[in-house]
Amino acid sequence: MNDSYLKFVNSPFGERLARSLGLPKPEVLRRYRADRPEFDGLIAIGAGREPRLFDALAKLVASVGMTSVAHDSAPAWVPLATRHGLMTGRFEPAESGSAGKLAALLFDASGIEDSCQLEPLYRFFHDTLRSLGKCARIVVLGRPPEACASPRQWTAQRALEGLTRSLGKEARRGSTANLVYVADGAEHGLDATLRFFLSPRSAYVSGQVVRIDASAPENPAAAAPFDWRQPLAGRRALVTGAARGIGAAIAEVLAADGAHVIGLDIPSARDALDATIGQLHGSALTFDIAAPEAPAQIAAALDELGVDIVVHNAGITKDKTIAKMTEAAWQSVLDINLTAQERIDDALLAGGILRDGGRIVAVSSISGIAGNPGQTNYATSKAGVIGRVQSMAPRLRARGITINAVAPGFIETQMTAKIPLAIREAGRRMNSMSQGGQPVDVAHTIAWLAQPGSAGVTGQVVRVCGQSLLGA
């Protein structure tokens, strides 16, 4: 759970030593704290031709209370921002020595329809990247390529992925870069997602591509005045594997965001579960989720009040190369990590216990994307989780239920603390943050997907990996 190198190189002596030896200096990431402002500092705005999202963005920037500056590429921003009562000015490149004044860069590429119109992206990031502060946020907004009218437009929009991922790798110093594709008609539904990507809540989420689609029914909660500090107020959330580690962090964050948490874990973890859940004034359930009768029992236990949010976090590893793996090790990992999720969802959906407008978030893994030696069982189960999310999303749309996966990379837990030092160090540093993530990073990502305002985000996989180099 402890990255002592990170602490060392951020001490006065360690910083000097690391600099003189040319060692990497991971930044101490700025994370969300309820007692500190979530958004502050300057946000620079850039745009390609005919930016279609400016209205929605101006409302958002006004609502989070940041001050904006318009880059040359975005002349239409200033009058619009003024209309929204937004503090704004023109971007001036930082003098040498005065770098670090920008907290966020936002580029609206939604109007770009051809590869020969990509040049404003170059100009904006060429001019602004040097002025970026530590732990800053880069967000590029576009249109979902697959919904574009022409191949040229699809191509230009798809090109944004290569740019955004490269920016994430160039920005360093704890900054993130993400790409949000907003479908035509989904402009009203981008607040929850953009707030997440601009917030310290997304400290360890970088290099990701998220789509917001318009097909979800308008959510009444999103229209009403909304307390963004308690986005899950009034919601009931089931979290499996909640006793310890990432599951406990998920329970804590969902509770802090206003949800009533029902923590579930195996009977042998009862004491730890009670300790975790007790502090949160939640409820505790103990079941072995792989048992044949468990789904019906869980459904029965939740029947009276139902749930709005289901987080499938429970999972195990039993690592061995497949030649040395026992059949029991294969089967138990598949049963707990994959099949149990399917069976529990079937029971909760069939009985209407997961209510319409509900949210399912399943924990996958970077191993499920890239494969991992010694984890044929785990990677198979976690790739299956991705299939679950992709296959169920269209079927649940009519009920307003979303289903998404988060795929953690290297997260500092008791599990990773047991990895031999050299391998652990490699895993920690092989990402744009040069460090492992914290359980709370996974938890905040899940909390964003669980919000009422995330109605347009479904069937997707979001990595919480600090833009790990590993992938496929």
Next chain:
Amino acid sequence: MNDSYLKFVNSPFGERLARSLGLPKPEVLRRYRADRPEFDGLIAIGAGREPRLFDALAKLVASVGMTSVAHDSAPAWVPLATRHGLMTGRFEPAESGSAGKLAALLFDASGIEDSCQLEPLYRFFHDTLRSLGKCARIVVLGRPPEACASPRQWTAQRALEGLTRSLGKEARRGSTANLVYVADGAEHGLDATLRFFLSPRSAYVSGQVVRIDASAPENPAAAAPFDWRQPLAGRRALVTGAARGIGAAIAEVLAADGAHVIGLDIPSARDALDATIGQLHGSALTFDIAAPEAPAQIAAALDELGVDIVVHNAGITKDKTIAKMTEAAWQSVLDINLTAQERIDDALLAGGILRDGGRIVAVSSISGIAGNPGQTNYATSKAGVIGRVQSMAPRLRARGITINAVAPGFIETQMTAKIPLAIREAGRRMNSMSQGGQPVDVAHTIAWLAQPGSAGVTGQVVRVCGQSLLGA
């Protein structure tokens, strides 16, 4: 172009030294040679419940002339193989010390409909992986998840990705592992693809997922007796950037496979182009593809005889972090690597110069998938190439034209020879083969996609990266 470590650790002294120091020992990969048998050795067959592809597989294994052994999971194979006049037997686990007898593992997972039916995959690979020889081939066959009737089936099929990628990372010693999703009704169209993945032609292609769909019209060439040693006989192929490096290798392989090659390069590369193309009895064209008039001029030059295959290989790099990049460096990379491809295809398609049943293959890059610091321009262009392929494929289907991308990872060329040693060594070793690929590896992958028998493969991106760890 020279991996001296690879040569050293495969010398008698270097091998001993590497072993005693615990250093990685990359295998010298077995590559295709016209004067050696393309397929030989034993292939072990495994299957899940109700394997749907056995008929097609038995025909294929018979036609390549391999000897098969049936694993316990595939009892139906023996009588079927006998009917096809195929040498076959039962798989017996290698005695300790006699490992290394299997040249290929083939698992038919097409009938698996639920995550609780995945266990035969464990049994097959648990039993056989130890008996795998060097530079062996692992192919898992399934159904395209997105076409599955139920979420359960989709999930189970999608889970195969995590398994296959993990197997690629466990197998080592020059072996590859790939996953082929065969659509219902596409069984007749899998020969070209399976031959590629079983052949030494795919030496550096691992961890890939390829879909074969049924929507392509039946190809008459595939039905007629077919010379698999000259699969491109009678075809005319345009290759851009053909003077040197990967482009020259593409021209050579397409010509060796029977195509008439029209090599194109910039006027200043005329001598090198003539030297490359002259040996192949092809034709040479010199144009600056980024010039506004080039597409029309290329179309005019090809008008009389037309072309069947277009390989968009021409590309440049101008690396700098975006803050230091000039606008000219941004724009020329976008113009040449992306916009020129779009404009040339428009000209060739509009005039019917690329004939119905044609093949377009565009060179992308692992940088276009994962992003790369110092390559915002290049990664944007190469991500755009992926968008091009995805957007054009459905529109070209009616004409029987396919369009696909190959995405090279670390390939040993003059370009990579200029990378500083430490970075070059890291790039070379960070993949399942622990070495860079050769230009010929990219060329063979393109040649497979260009075959008449690849009619069912379109809109896809195939990495030629030795299962690089890098990704997204």
